[in-house]
Amino acid sequence: MSSAVALLGQDVDFTCIVNDLGSHMVAFVKADTPPRLLSFDEKVFRRRDKYELKPRIGDLHNEWVLTIKNVQESDKGNYSCQINTEPIILSTGELDVKASVFHGPVLHLTKVSRKHMSEYVCVASNGIPPDESWTVKLLVTCSPLVQAQSEVVQASVGSMARMVCTTEAWPRPEMGWEKDGEPIYESNNVAMTHTVSGQYHSVHILEIRNVQQSHFGVYRCVAKNDNGIHHSQVTLQQISHNHFTQSNLIPEGSGMMPTGYSEDDEVDEELEEEMDENQDDDELRAIQVEDSARFSSPLLLISIVLFVGFYGL
Numbered sequence: 001m002s003s004a005v006a007l008l009g010q011d012v013d014f015t016c017i018v019n020d021l022g023s024h025m026v027a028f029v030k031a032d033t034p035p036r037l038l039s040f041d042e043k044v045f046r047r048r049d050k051y052e053l054k055p056r057i058g059d060l061h062n063e064w065v066l067t068i069k070n071v072q073e074s075d076k077g078n079y080s081c082q083i084n085t086e087p088i089i090l091s092t093g094e095l096d097v098k099a100s101v102f103h104g105p106v107l108h109l110t111k112v113s114r115k116h117m118s119e120y121v122c123v124a125s126n127g128i129p130p131d132e133s134w135t136v137k138l139l140v141t142c143s144p145l146v147q148a149q150s151e152v153v154q155a156s157v158g159s160m161a162r163m164v165c166t167t168e169a170w171p172r173p174e175m176g177w178e179k180d181g182e183p184i185y186e187s188n189n190v191a192m193t194h195t196v197s198g199q200y201h202s203v204h205i206l207e208i209r210n211v212q213q214s215h216f217g218v219y220r221c222v223a224k225n226d227n228g229i230h231h232s233q234v235t236l237q238q239i240s241h242n243h244f245t246q247s248n249l250i251p252e253g254s255g256m257m258p259t260g261y262s263e264d265d266e267v268d269e270e271l272e273e274e275m276d277e278n279q280d281d282d283e284l285r286a287i288q289v290e291d292s293a294r295f296s297s298p299l300l301l302i303s304i305v306l307f308v309g310f311y312g313l
Contacts, residue, residue, distance in 0.1 A: 001081050001091040006071040007100045009115040014093055016064045016081030024083050026055070028066045031078040031092075038079075039066060049147050049166045070115060070201075073097055114142045114168055117199045139199070143228030144169035146221055154239045155211045163206045163234045165221035170200045173223035177206045180217060213238075 006012040018026055025041045037045050042055040052067040068075055076097050082090040109116055117140045125131040149164035167173060177184040177192060184206065186192055194204045208215055216238050222231040 001079070001093040003094040003096070005096045005098060006068075006075075007098060008071065008073070008118065010071050011067055011069050012071055012095060014066045014068075014079055014081070014095075016066075016091060017058075017062055018064060018081075018083060019060075019062050021062070021083070024085055026064050027082045027084070028053070028064075029080050029082055031080065047149070049149065068095070071095070071097055109138075112140055114140050114170065114200050116140055117170065139170060141227055142168070142170055142200070144173045144223035144225055144230040146223045146230045146232040148221065148232040148234045151233065152235050152237055154237045155208075156239050157211055157213060159211050161208045161211050161215070161236055163219055163221070163236065165204045165232055165234070167202050167204060167221075167223045168200050169223055169225050169227075171225050172196075172200075172202070173225040175202070175204050176222050177204075178220045178222060184219075208236075211236075 001014055001016050004012050004014065014028070016026065016028070027040050028038045030036045030038055038051050039045050039053045042053065044051050044053050050069055052069065054063075054065040054067070057063045057065060064081065066079070066081075076095055078092055078094050080090045080092040082088055107120065107122075117138055120136045120138060122134045122136070123131055124133070145168045147166050149166060153161055153163050155161035163177075167175060175194065184190060184192075189209050191207045191209065192205070193207070194202055196202045204221055206219065206221070216236050219234045219236060220231045221234065222229065224230075
C-alpha cells in the first residue's frame with residue numbers, strides 16, 4: 001500500500017491489492033494510540049461520514065480502497081491494510097497533509113464549495129526579512145447537510161440510548177430533534193449536546209438516559225439556516241435486556257457500553273446483524289489488529305470471535 005500526500009479538505013484513497021484472499025478478511029487500521037480499526041471485512045467500522053470502503057473492485061476484484069474524506073491535520077499518520085492470516089500479513093502507507101501553495105499576486109478559486117472555507121494567507125517576500133503577510137478568511141454560505149451516524153440504534157428498556165447526527169452548514173444552523181413530528185426538549189431524562197469542529201462541521205447528540213417503551217420509534221435531527229433546511233432519520237429499536245450481555249460489539253448510539261471500549265469506539269450496527277446471521281457457524285473468522293507503527297512489538301491486539309450458542313452463554 002503506497003503512501004499519500006493530500007491537501008487540506010481533499011479526499012484521499014488508500015488502495016490495498018489482495019490476491020488469493022480465500023476465507024480471510026481485510027481490515028484497515030490507523031496507527032493511533034491505541035490503534036483504531038477503521039474497517040473490517042466489507043464494512044466500515046466507525047464514522048461513515050469520514051471513511052468509505054470500496055471492497056473487491058478492479059478487473060480482478062482484488063482491490064480494497066479506503067477513502068478518507070475531507071482530510072485534516074488530525075488524519076496524518078500511518079495506515080495499514082491487514083489480513084487475518086497466521087502470522088498477520090500487512091502493508092502500510094503514510095498520509096501526509098499539506099496546505100496548498102500558489103505563487104502570484106491573485107488567487108482564483110473556481111467551483112467554490114464548503115470545503116474551500118478556510119483562512120488564506122498572502123505572503124510577500126523579496127528575500128530580505130521580515131516577510132509581510134495578510135490573512136483572509138473565506139466563508140462559503142451553504143444550506144445544511146445532515147447525516148445520521150447510525151440510521152438504526154438499538155437499546156433495551158431501562159438502558160441509555162445515544163443518537164448522533166453530523167451537520168455541515170454555514171451560517172451555523174439551528175439544530176433540533178423531533179419524534180413523530182413533535183419537537184424534543186431537554187429534561188431530567190433527555191440531554192442534547194453538540195460539538196463544533198472546523199468552520200462548518202458540527203456533531204449533535206441526543207441522549208435518553210432511561211429508555212422507556214414510549215421512546216422507541218423514528219427520530220429526526222433537523223438543521224436549518226438562511227440557505228435551507230435538511231434532516232436525517234434515526235430509528236430507535238427495542239432489544240431484550242440480555243441480547244448483548246456477552247458481546248463487545250456495540251453500535252454507536254447503543255445504551256450498552258461494553259468493557260474495554262471508550263465512548264468514541266463506535267461499531268457499525270450492520271456488524272451486529274451479521275452476528276445474528278452467523279450464529280450457526282462453528283466459529284466466525286477472527287481479525288487481529290496490530291499497531292502498524294511498531295510491527296516488532298504490537299501495542300494492541302483485538303480479536304472478534306463468535307462461537308456457537310454465543311447468545312446463550
